[in-house]
Amino acid sequence: MPKISARAAQAPASPIRRLVPLADEAKRRGKKVYHLNIGQPDIPTPEPFLRGIREAPVQVIAYSPFQGLREAREAMRDYYAEWGLELKTEEIIITQGGSEGVLFALNVTCDPGDQILVPEPFYPNYNGFARLAEVEIVPITTYREEGFHLPPKQEIERLITPRTRAILFSNPGNPTGAVYTEAELEMLAELALEHDLFLIADEVYREFVYEGRYISILSFPEIEDRAIMVDSISKRLSACGARIGAFVSRSPEILTGANRCAMARLSPPTMEQYGLIAFMADPRHREILEEMVDEYRRRREVLCEELRKIPGVVFREPEGAFYVILGLPVDDAEEFVKFMLTDFPGQETVMLAPGEGFYKTPGLGRDEARIAYVLNCDDLVRACELLKEGLELYQKAQEKVRG
Amino acid sequence: MPKISARAAQAPASPIRRLVPLADEAKRRGKKVYHLNIGQPDIPTPEPFLRGIREAPVQVIAYSPFQGLREAREAMRDYYAEWGLELKTEEIIITQGGSEGVLFALNVTCDPGDQILVPEPFYPNYNGFARLAEVEIVPITTYREEGFHLPPKQEIERLITPRTRAILFSNPGNPTGAVYTEAELEMLAELALEHDLFLIADEVYREFVYEGRYISILSFPEIEDRAIMVDSISKRLSACGARIGAFVSRSPEILTGANRCAMARLSPPTMEQYGLIAFMADPRHREILEEMVDEYRRRREVLCEELRKIPGVVFREPEGAFYVILGLPVDDAEEFVKFMLTDFPGQETVMLAPGEGFYKTPGLGRDEARIAYVLNCDDLVRACELLKEGLELYQKAQEKVRG
Numbered sequence: 001m002p003k004i005s006a007r008a009a010q011a012p013a014s015p016i017r018r019l020v021p022l023a024d025e026a027k028r029r030g031k032k033v034y035h036l037n038i039g040q041p042d043i044p045t046p047e048p049f050l051r052g053i054r055e056a057p058v059q060v061i062a063y064s065p066f067q068g069l070r071e072a073r074e075a076m077r078d079y080y081a082e083w084g085l086e087l088k089t090e091e092i093i094i095t096q097g098g099s100e101g102v103l104f105a106l107n108v109t110c111d112p113g114d115q116i117l118v119p120e121p122f123y124p125n126y127n128g129f130a131r132l133a134e135v136e137i138v139p140i141t142t143y144r145e146e147g148f149h150l151p152p153k154q155e156i157e158r159l160i161t162p163r164t165r166a167i168l169f170s171n172p173g174n175p176t177g178a179v180y181t182e183a184e185l186e187m188l189a190e191l192a193l194e195h196d197l198f199l200i201a202d203e204v205y206r207e208f209v210y211e212g213r214y215i216s217i218l219s220f221p222e223i224e225d226r227a228i229m230v231d232s233i234s235k236r237l238s239a240c241g242a243r244i245g246a247f248v249s250r251s252p253e254i255l256t257g258a259n260r261c262a263m264a265r266l267s268p269p270t271m272e273q274y275g276l277i278a279f280m281a282d283p284r285h286r287e288i289l290e291e292m293v294d295e296y297r298r299r300r301e302v303l304c305e306e307l308r309k310i311p312g313v314v315f316r317e318p319e320g321a322f323y324v325i326l327g328l329p330v331d332d333a334e335e336f337v338k339f340m341l342t343d344f345p346g347q348e349t350v351m352l353a354p355g356e357g358f359y360k361t362p363g364l365g366r367d368e369a370r371i372a373y374v375l376n377c378d379d380l381v382r383a384c385e386l387l388k389e390g391l392e393l394y395q396k397a398q399e400k401v402r403g
Numbered sequence: 404m405p406k407i408s409a410r411a412a413q414a415p416a417s418p419i420r421r422l423v424p425l426a427d428e429a430k431r432r433g434k435k436v437y438h439l440n441i442g443q444p445d446i447p448t449p450e451p452f453l454r455g456i457r458e459a460p461v462q463v464i465a466y467s468p469f470q471g472l473r474e475a476r477e478a479m480r481d482y483y484a485e486w487g488l489e490l491k492t493e494e495i496i497i498t499q500g501g502s503e504g505v506l507f508a509l510n511v512t513c514d515p516g517d518q519i520l521v522p523e524p525f526y527p528n529y530n531g532f533a534r535l536a537e538v539e540i541v542p543i544t545t546y547r548e549e550g551f552h553l554p555p556k557q558e559i560e561r562l563i564t565p566r567t568r569a570i571l572f573s574n575p576g577n578p579t580g581a582v583y584t585e586a587e588l589e590m591l592a593e594l595a596l597e598h599d600l601f602l603i604a605d606e607v608y609r610e611f612v613y614e615g616r617y618i619s620i621l622s623f624p625e626i627e628d629r630a631i632m633v634d635s636i637s638k639r640l641s642a643c644g645a646r647i648g649a650f651v652s653r654s655p656e657i658l659t660g661a662n663r664c665a666m667a668r669l670s671p672p673t674m675e676q677y678g679l680i681a682f683m684a685d686p687r688h689r690e691i692l693e694e695m696v697d698e699y700r701r702r703r704e705v706l707c708e709e710l711r712k713i714p715g716v717v718f719r720e721p722e723g724a725f726y727v728i729l730g731l732p733v734d735d736a737e738e739f740v741k742f743m744l745t746d747f748p749g750q751e752t753v754m755l756a757p758g759e760g761f762y763k764t765p766g767l768g769r770d771e772a773r774i775a776y777v778l779n780c781d782d783l784v785r786a787c788e789l790l791k792e793g794l795e796l797y798q799k800a801q802e803k804v805r806g
Contacts, residue, residue: 001628001654002568002599008511008660017666044462053674054457059447061642061675096499096646099668108411112515112537128667134515134537165405196405225404239464241673243499243646251404257411263420264531265502269672270644271456272464 007131014124015334015354022341023351030347034383036371037337037353039174039322041238043295046288049237052278053271063267067259068094068246072273075280076231076246082286083206085218091250093258094268098204098232098245099125102168105228105247106133108257109166109198116200117159117167119150121325121358121365123174123202138164139360144327144368147316148176150184156191166198167191172205172214175325175358175370177318179212189223198254199223204232204245205321207293210300212319224250233276235322236289242272296322299373299380306384310391322373325355329391330398333369339397340390350386410534417527418737418757425744426754433750437786439774440740440756442577442725444641446698449691452640455681456674466670470662471497471649475676478683479634479649485689486609488621494653496661497671501607501635501648502528505571508631508650509536511660512569512601519603520562520570522553524728524761524768526577526605541567542763547730547771550719551579553587559594569601570594575608575617578728578761578773580721582615592626601657602626607635607648608724610696613703615722627653636679638725639692645675699725705780709787713794725776728758732794733801736772742800743793753789 003009016037023033067073073092080087095101102125110116112134118126120139130137138159142148150156156167167188171180180188192199201217217227232245247258279285303324304317312329330336334354341349355368373380406412419440426436470476476495483490498504505528513519515537521529523542533540541562545551553559559570570591574583583591595602604620620630635648650661682688706727707720715732733739737757744752758771776783 001656002512002601004511004656004660005514005517005568007514008663010663014666040463040465042463045464050461050464058453058644060443060445061448061453061644062443063643096672097669103668107535108407109405111408111410114408125667125669128663132510132664132667165408198405240466241461241464241670243670243672253404253407257407260411260413260531261535263417264528264535265506266500266528267644267646269499269646269675271674272672 007134010131015357019334019337019341019351019354022338026341026349032348033341034348034350034375034379034386036373036375036383037351039235039372039374040240041235041374042376043238043292045238046279048282048285049239049275049279052275056271056274058270061270064094064270064273066262066267068268069270069273069277071277075277078280080248083214083216085216087218087248087250091248091255093247093255093262094273095245095247095262096243096265096268097234098202098230099129101230101232101245101247102126102200102202103129103133104258104261105168105200105230106130106135107261108228108254109200110135113163114165115161115163116165117156118360119148119169120360121148121175121355123170124357126168137360141361141364142176142178144314144316144325147319148173148178148325150180150187153187153191157195160195164195164197166200168200168202170202170205172208172320174205174321175323175353177321177323177325179209179214179319181212182215185215185217185220189220192223192226198226198228200228200230202230204230204235207236207289208296208322209320210297210318214320218248218250226251228254236292237279238292239275242275243269244272244276296373299377302377303371303373303380303384306381310384310388312391324371324373326369326371328367328369330367330394332366336390336394337369339394344390344393348382348386350383350390410537413534418760422737422740422744422754422757425741429744429752435751436744437751437753437778437782437789439776439778439786440754442638442775442777443643444638444777445779446641446695448641449682451685451688452642452678452682455678458681459674459677461673464673467497467673467676469665469670471671472673472676472680474680478680481683483651486617486619488619490621490651490653494651494658496650496658496665497676498648498650498665499646499668499671500637501605501633502532504633504635504648504650505529505603505605506532506536507661507664508571508603508633509533509538510664511631511657512603513538516566517568518564518566519568520559521763522551522572523763524551524578524758526573527760529571540763544764544767545579545581547717547719547728550722551576551581551728553583553590556590556594560598563598567598567600569603571603571605573605573608575612575723577608577724578726578756580724580726580728582612582617582722584615585618588618588620588623592623595626595629601629601631603631603633605633607633607638610639610692611699611725612723613700613721617723621651621653629654631657639695640682641695642678645678646672647675647679699776702776702780702783706774706776706783706787709784713787713791715794727774727776729772729774731770731772733770733797735769739793739797740772742797747793747796751785751789753786753793
């Protein structure tokens with residue numbers, strides 16, 4: 001038989017994929033698994049959004065324009081205006097989730113063989129998009145001890161080669177919880193100007209800021225010819241399965257390229273765009289968003305308080321998003337997560353995402369794990385108890401092995 | 404500013420994109436435009452499908468599994484069984500429309516710089532996917548006079564190079580209306596076996612067969628290690644904006660590669676999968692599909708009858724899908740379409756898709772246009788009258804210019 005392509009044959013470095021079957025198996029054995037490993041919010045999708053889909057004024061679910069329905073783009077424009085970003089409707093392309101926005105951004109900025117810089121740890125799905133677009137990710141390592149903030153400019157400059165085309169980052173950060181300061185964003189803008197790079201900011205967690213202040217990449221006029229914002233309603237509207245995001249730029253050249261990507265796939269889903277339109281038309285929409293963020297703020301407080309009770313667990317309080325990276329008192333976090341799914345006694349357990357999958361540099365993150373605090377406060381408390389017990393048992397078991 | 408990538412900077416050879424603004428302008432001037440240029444069916448989306456979305460049992464619109472909801476994959480499996488194709492659920496991946504299925508197929512079979520053979524005229528969006536995947540399309544020219552059936556095997560063999568990885572074709576054909584015979588499919592299977600190629604069959608029009616018989620690429624056991632079927636509900640359920648399709652293969656290697664593509668973009672839209680599940684659960688679903696095809700059969704009859712009344716227009720009756728390619732008595736069909744949108748007098752006009760955009764070989768299709776018969780019979784009759792009048796006026800105007 002003919003061989004599949006090298007790009008499709010290359011297995012993604014995703015430990016979580018190896019662990020999911022173990023979690024499924026645990027559940028088959030009747031175990032309750034607290035899933036702290038995936039950023040799938042549990043909060044109900046807001047009623048106006050659901051209503052917008054259910055009452056969509058369509059007899060034929062037709063293609064929407066490839067850039068999205070005008071009203072959906074206007075709804076996004078109005079949303080950004082609430083954050084002080086004045087955008088034109090033409091500067092907004094509705095995408096199939098933030099995923100497609102990232103893929104468009106890589107396709108528009110890079111040809112096969114080009115490189116992008118990405119602060120690590122980073123969202124592992126960037127690897128998948130980069131593989132498809134045949135783009136090489138060069139990591140900018142950041143550290144837990146520094147709250148995953150950026151290193152000095154010259155350290156980033158050292159990574160730039162003639163093939164570097166862009167810096168891609170998420171802000172607020174998944175999985176880091178870091179919210180970049182104005183000084184950090186200014187440094188990125190300077191780097192982009194001095195080295196002729198694009199900046200691609202994944203800003204899907206903008207609503208989720210608990211310390212510091214969200215600053216969009218689009219608020220720096222001097223780089224508007226090279227700035228791309230990728231957005232999604234998935235997290236803020238608890239609607240990951242709606243597949244509605246946005247690709248936003250003020251550069252006509254970038255928009256031309258992105259429109260060509262959008263044309264190729266014809267249309268984002270039509271019904272969900274009516275959900276977005278209805279949500280933004282609802283006078284309570286800002287209130288709904290704020291209530292949701294308040295809930296995450298409470299979760300963050302509770303989670304951090306509980307984590308502090310666990311000996312050997314180290315972390316910095318996340319400034320934004322709904323993730324926290326933990327340093328664990330183990331050599332290999334993946335082995336520990338496996339232990340929790342297969343050997344941990346009792347009727348309940350907890351699943352974390354091993355840290356290694358968030359790093360490009362081999363060996364980094366082996367003693368780390370990411371928690372997504374997408375469970376209610378009571379469940380978070382219980383999950384932390386299980387984590388504490390699990391670590392104690394695991395350490396004892398390890399000591400025995402070592403003899 | 405940094406330059407956008409070569410792949411995004413390359414403008415698609417899509418005359419229709421140049422013409423859409425002229426159609427919009429005509430409509431602003433109050434003109435009614437009969438759109439025969441786009442395959443957007445006018446038939447209402449079946450009620451069970453819409454109901455499935457509206458009554459989807461979700462509080463949180465969560466990610467579906469990346470391969471799609473199990474029940475949605477089972478619904479597709481049951482649908483294929485009605486066509487005599489026995490498939491396992493794991494052999495079916497739900498995609499974001501047929502578009503994504505084609506993109507997955509190119510990514511799985513080709514690395515950048517590889518070639519695929521595609522019978523021309525072909526669906527122009529293949530160009531967009533190929534550009535993004537950095538794959539070169541090498542056309543197999545087919546002819547209107549032969550009903551766009553395939554040339555002899557040795558003519559296709561002449562086009563195969565060491566970089567050829569696959570043959571991609573749509574069957575029943577858009578824009579050709581050709582339904583490949585068993586002998587043609589056997590020839591493709593032989594080519595694939597003898598030259599170690601993949602076969603990618605875009606079978607989204609399977610329901611729409613008026614002459615001949617639909618034969619799936621998956622019905623040839625000897626090539627199941629290299630056959631990919633791309634499917635979509637867009638056309639058969641008048642739900643182009645639902646973005647639900649399928650990537651189907653019996654090859655574990657191909658499925659592994661496609662699953663990696665699917666993982667990268669996380670999830671197809673969740674709500675519409677409930678539409679599909681509800682549609683297939685409805686005992687009337689087969690009847691609904693057949694009524695729909697009967698309507699297209701009537702349209703095809705009416706359209707062909709009306710087209711025969713137009714002097715100088717030549718075509719073969721399409722065997723399937725809902726398109727027909729016309730030879731027009733003009734030098735440049737794009738100019739004629741422009742004329743119909745800008746200079747044709749009266750309150751109504753008609754828009755066709757110029758033929759050139761469906762060919763890769765330069766110069767071919769200049770005197771051709773594609774009609775999508777997605778209007779009701781009365782509208783088709785009126786559209787043909789306008790086309791007849793338009794051709795007369797245009798020919799007169801051309802004669803004047805020539806003096």
